[in-house]
Amino acid sequence: xxxxxxxxxxxxxxxxxxATYAFTNPIYIISNAETPSLGLSGLTPVGLQRVQDCxxxxxASLNIGKIxxxxxxxxxxxxxxxxxxxxxxxxxxxxxxxTSCGTGEDSDDxxxxxxxTQFAAHSTKxxxxxxxxxxxxxxxxxxxxxxxxxxxxxxxxxxxxxxxDASGGHYDIITNVVNGILLPDTSQSCAGIDGQxxxxxxxxxxLRKKRIAxxxxxxRFNSRIAGKRSYHL
Numbered sequence: 001x002x003x004x005x006x007x008x009x010x011x012x013x014x015x016x017x018x019a020t021y022a023f024t025n026p027i028y029i030i031s032n033a034e035t036p037s038l039g040l041s042g043l044t045p046v047g048l049q050r051v052q053d054c055x056x057x058x059x060a061s062l063n064i065g066k067i068x069x070x071x072x073x074x075x076x077x078x079x080x081x082x083x084x085x086x087x088x089x090x091x092x093x094x095x096x097x098x099t100s101c102g103t104g105e106d107s108d109d110x111x112x113x114x115x116x117t118q119f120a121a122h123s124t125k126x127x128x129x130x131x132x133x134x135x136x137x138x139x140x141x142x143x144x145x146x147x148x149x150x151x152x153x154x155x156x157x158x159x160x161x162x163x164x165d166a167s168g169g170h171y172d173i174i175t176n177v178v179n180g181i182l183l184p185d186t187s188q189s190c191a192g193i194d195g196q197x198x199x200x201x202x203x204x205x206x207l208r209k210k211r212i213a214x215x216x217x218x219x220r221f222n223s224r225i226a227g228k229r230s231y232h233l
Contacts, residue, residue, distance in 0.1 A: 023120030027177040028059065029140070030188070031133035032081040034171050039077065043084050046193060051085045055191035056092035058174075065125025067095050068115055070132055071102040078103050078132045086130040103135040109142045116143075133171070139170065145177045 033055075034047035043051065069086045070079040083097065089098045101111035116127060131139050172194040176183040187194050 009204060016102075025116070025120045025124060026126040027116070027129065027143075028064075028126065028133060029133060029136075029175040029177070030055070030077075030130045031136055031171055031173065032085045034038050035081045041077070041080060043081055047081070047085070047171070049079065050188070050190050050193055051088045054188055054193065055085070056089050056124050058188050058190075059089060059128055060092065064093055064095065064128050065123050066098065066115075066119045066127045067093070067130065068098045068101070068112060068127065069130040070135065071099045073102060073104065076104060078135065082130050082132050087130075089130070097130075103132055103138070110196075112139065112142060113144070136175075138176070143177065145180055145182045147182055148221070165182065185224075 032043075032047075033050040034044040036042065036044055067090050069082050069085055072083055079099075079102075086097050098115060100115060101107065107233040112129070112183070119127065129139070172188045172190065174186045174188060176186065189195070
């Protein structure tokens with residue numbers, strides 16, 4: 001009887017914890033804007049145009065209540081361009097940039113999830129996450145958002161032949177998470193910057209999404225083994 005009561009208590013606690021971390025705030029995720037080659041600091045002229053003339057207008061009417069970006073790391077040089085990308089948006093919206101969370105192996109995987117949960121406890125406004133392009137997959141894995149179920153439309157594109165991330169190097173991508181579901185990526189559609197090149201086709205983004213889904217499954221399994229909780233947005 002004692003074991004049965006203990007088991008039911010654990011189940012109840014887990015259910016309450018899961019409900020506590022669930023929220024419905026829309027989340028918009030973008031990367032840093034264009035950066036120079038050879039590891040040089042700052043943003044390129046195109047990157048500056050994106051962050052000054054485009055990104056603020058993209059999010060102006062989306063009821064943004066919080067901006068999250070990664071903490072700059074002097075050793076790896078990560079996230080400096082991310083802050084440069086987020087600053088004009090923060091200025092236009094009159095919001096601070098929350099840089100509580102870092103990137104890399106020593107960072108807390110649950111940090112961003114904690115921030116979003118804390119904000120959602122007292123606000124239903126949307127959230128913008130501006131993250132380092134090279135750390136984007138890790139961010140999405142840690143947020144533990146799920147792909148919507150969809151039928152196989154036999155659209156193979158070049159998925160079987162390309163090992164490259166289809167979204168790699170595309171600074172215009174907006175990833176939208178609603179109710180814990182990853183919606184199809186969209187473009188910022190910045191005038192004079194973004195758009196499809198003549199004679200080309202849009203490549204499938206499924207490769208990146210498949211990798212994220214596999215990584216999430218491994219993470220959830222490891223979390224169960226280690227007794228760690230995972231976030232369900």
